[in-house]
Amino acid sequence: MQRLFSEDGSVEAVNERMVRSVNRRLAEIMACLVGHLHAFAKETQLTQGEWETAIDFLTRTGQMCSGERQEFILLSDTLGFSMLVDAINNRRPAGATESTVFGPFHVAGAPIRKMGDTINLDGKGESCLYEGRVLDLDGNPVAGAHVDVWSDNAEGFYDVQQPGIQPRWNNRGIFVTGQDGAYRFVGIKPVSYPIPNDGPVGQMLGQLGRHACRPAHMHFLVTAHSYHRLVTHTFVGDDPYLDSDTVFGVKETLVAPFERVEGGPTLWRSQFDFVLVDRQQPPVHPCANAASR
Amino acid sequence: MQRLFSEDGSVEAVNERMVRSVNRRLAEIMACLVGHLHAFAKETQLTQGEWETAIDFLTRTGQMCSGERQEFILLSDTLGFSMLVDAINNRRPAGATESTVFGPFHVAGAPIRKMGDTINLDGKGESCLYEGRVLDLDGNPVAGAHVDVWSDNAEGFYDVQQPGIQPRWNNRGIFVTGQDGAYRFVGIKPVSYPIPNDGPVGQMLGQLGRHACRPAHMHFLVTAHSYHRLVTHTFVGDDPYLDSDTVFGVKETLVAPFERVEGGPTLWRSQFDFVLVDRQQPPVHPCANAASR
Numbered sequence: 057m058q059r060l061f062s063e064d065g066s067v068e069a070v071n072e073r074m075v076r077s078v079n080r081r082l083a084e085i086m087a088c089l090v091g092h093l094h095a096f097a098k099e100t101q102l103t104q105g106e107w108e109t110a111i112d113f114l115t116r117t118g119q120m121c122s123g124e125r126q127e128f129i130l131l132s133d134t135l136g137f138s139m140l141v142d143a144i145n146n147r148r149p150a151g152a153t154e155s156t157v158f159g160p161f162h163v164a165g166a167p168i169r170k171m172g173d174t175i176n177l178d179g180k181g182e183s184c185l186y187e188g189r190v191l192d193l194d195g196n197p198v199a200g201a202h203v204d205v206w207s208d209n210a211e212g213f214y215d216v217q218q219p220g221i222q223p224r225w226n227n228r229g230i231f232v233t234g235q236d237g238a239y240r241f242v243g244i245k246p247v248s249y250p251i252p253n254d255g256p257v258g259q260m261l262g263q264l265g266r267h268a269c270r271p272a273h274m275h276f277l278v279t280a281h282s283y284h285r286l287v288t289h290t291f292v293g294d295d296p297y298l299d300s301d302t303v304f305g306v307k308e309t310l311v312a313p314f315e316r317v318e319g320g321p322t323l324w325r326s327q328f329d330f331v332l333v334d335r336q337q338p339p340v341h342p343c344a345n346a347a348s349r
Numbered sequence: 350m351q352r353l354f355s356e357d358g359s360v361e362a363v364n365e366r367m368v369r370s371v372n373r374r375l376a377e378i379m380a381c382l383v384g385h386l387h388a389f390a391k392e393t394q395l396t397q398g399e400w401e402t403a404i405d406f407l408t409r410t411g412q413m414c415s416g417e418r419q420e421f422i423l424l425s426d427t428l429g430f431s432m433l434v435d436a437i438n439n440r441r442p443a444g445a446t447e448s449t450v451f452g453p454f455h456v457a458g459a460p461i462r463k464m465g466d467t468i469n470l471d472g473k474g475e476s477c478l479y480e481g482r483v484l485d486l487d488g489n490p491v492a493g494a495h496v497d498v499w500s501d502n503a504e505g506f507y508d509v510q511q512p513g514i515q516p517r518w519n520n521r522g523i524f525v526t527g528q529d530g531a532y533r534f535v536g537i538k539p540v541s542y543p544i545p546n547d548g549p550v551g552q553m554l555g556q557l558g559r560h561a562c563r564p565a566h567m568h569f570l571v572t573a574h575s576y577h578r579l580v581t582h583t584f585v586g587d588d589p590y591l592d593s594d595t596v597f598g599v600k601e602t603l604v605a606p607f608e609r610v611e612g613g614p615t616l617w618r619s620q621f622d623f624v625l626v627d628r629q630q631p632p633v634h635p636c637a638n639a640a641s642r
Contacts, residue, residue, distance in 0.1 A: 061597040063436040069597055070429035081399075082556050087414060088393050090428055092385035097433050099380050105375075107434045114421045132400070135383055136354060136363035140390050140543045141400045143356040255520010260421070263375050265368025303361055304354040346439025 067094045112254055122253040123348045124216075126160055131258040133157065133303035134266075144288075147340035151193055152300040152333045156305040161214040166204060169229040174242035179222040181210030181244030184314065184324035189237040190278060191331050193215065197237025198332055201280035204230045205241065207273070212249030233280075245314060245324045246272040248297050262304065268302050271295035275313075288319065290328050359486030362386045386620045406549055417509075419453055423550040426450065426596040427559075430624040435580075440633035444486055449598040451580045452568065454507040456466075459497060459521040465533035468522040468628070471515055474537030477607065477617035482530040483571060484624050490530025491625055494573035497523045498534065505542030526573075538607060538617045539565040541590050554595065561595050563587035569623065576625040583621050 071087040120127035134136045146155040190201040206228040215226040253268040273289035290312035312328045413420035425431045438446040445624040483494040499521040508519040546561040564583035583605035605621045
């Protein structure tokens with residue numbers, strides 16, 4: 057006879073039912089989840105009405121999702137869960153550039169542009185020269201690195217949010233480093249913008265007294281043969297949302313200099329080096345931080 | 350400056366952002382949820398691929414929901430979460446009949462039938478006489494109690510799952526007690542059935558090596574003026590799924606006698622008394638069990 061359900065023994069009643077040999081990892085994950093979900097209900101003394109509200113919220117969140125909108129990722133992002141999973145899976149040795157959330161607006165297959173070219177195709181916004189180098193942990197240049205960049209336009213929208221309004225591939229491009237590891241391109245000084253907030257997640261943020269904004273940032277996906285891929289942003293340091301990014305993406309080391317240029321071809325200049333980690337590098341122990349929980 | 354995100358300080362980074370004055374209870378609930386969700390990711394060292402699987406699962410669960418199907422309730426049910434919320438919200442003094450999950454198949458407005466009438470309109474299944482009394486905690490009969498009953502048919506489907514196939518209100522009815530508190534009606538000996546398992550929850554159960562079945566049961570919703578409403582089932586004691594109900598609804602005190610009747614008008618007889626709790630009764634302290642977590 058298996059254990060029947062009781063309030064005190066609720067976790068064990070559920071978890072004893074799982075047959076671990078079918079999918080051992082799923083059983084491990086679900087047993088941990090059940091433990092935390094039940095503890096959550098007990099600690100909050102969740103009412104029947106609150107449970108009904110939660111069921112309705114999750115249902116509406118799922119039904120908001122479409123090819124162009126992923127409301128569950130927004131939920132994960134705004135609860136800091138996406139950043140946490142990123143952190144767990146991208147622990148890097150000191151000196152390496154830190155990662156941050158990928159975001160929903162990357163598009164694979166952006167055009168490879170000539171070093172120094174502009175990515176800004178709609179002519180809007182304040183121009184900015186981005187330059188720096190891709191390096192290894194010893195400071196050596198990494199040749200042949202693909203620096204894939206994307207940002208919003210001057211009105212706070214990515215091209216894919218405004219098909220037919222913005223030119224295709226506006227504020228996107230890939231630059232391939234030479235022997236000196238250097239990259240250089242012209243874009244705009246990006247602007248802060250709200251994440252899509254006309255759905256359940258936007259309502260949740262409102263009820264929590266939180267704004268929906270992300271501070272201005274340029275996205276970088278840097279890949280090179282035999283190095284771990286780096287997904288990160290650089291942030292504009294004077295942004296009013298820098299310490300309240302609604303998806304918690306900001307790290308101090310990713311705040312880049314954005315300097316006003318007098319009389320140059322661009323209004324701004326931002327210099328930032330990216331330090332990649334060799335795949336041969338011994339991994340940072342995955343439980344290093346978990347142990348101190 | 351608010352705290353920036355870090356793996357170790359992830360919970361604080363998120364929870365400090367909530368403005369408690371807007372909706373204090375929601376902020377309390379969400380802060381507790383964030384703590385448990387982050388602990389879950391850290392304890393399992395959730396991978397990026399597993400996170401993607403979870404996003405996809407939740408999205409499909411939401412998109413499976415319709416007017417006739419509530420996949421998130423099935424998810425809550427199969428993780429024992431619905432039973433836990435029921436337990437937290439329905440602590441009763443010793444001697445009172447225990448509650449169990451409401452289930453998705455109740456329909457309000459069932460016909461009030463004459464005491465002793467049958468609820469079985471499709472003529473299928475093994476007939477069973479249900480009888481007993483509605484009592485208070487002192488054993489006094491409760492007059493004017495509404496005993497609202499519903500069950501599946503002999504093939505394991507509720508009428509609302511088979512509109513046009515089963516007669517409307519098949520195996521449903523309301524019986525009103527007189528001065529003796531007694532109820533009496535004819536239904537069928539119910540049969541075990543699988544919950545709808547052609548969606549994400551069914552896939553999850555399969556991957557956890559769990560079946561999707563509920564043991565045979567008759568639903569009861571008993572209400573009476575000045576008493577707390579009682580939502581419960583009685584279970585058939587010889588059911589093979591009695592100790593593995595996929596929604597964890599079985600409690601020992603709810604297993605009812607189902608006796609074979611020789612030569613009577615029905616094949617079976619099930620006697621069960623329901624003991625209601627007066628609303629004047631001092632409540633069982635809501636933290637009585639939570640404290641011993």
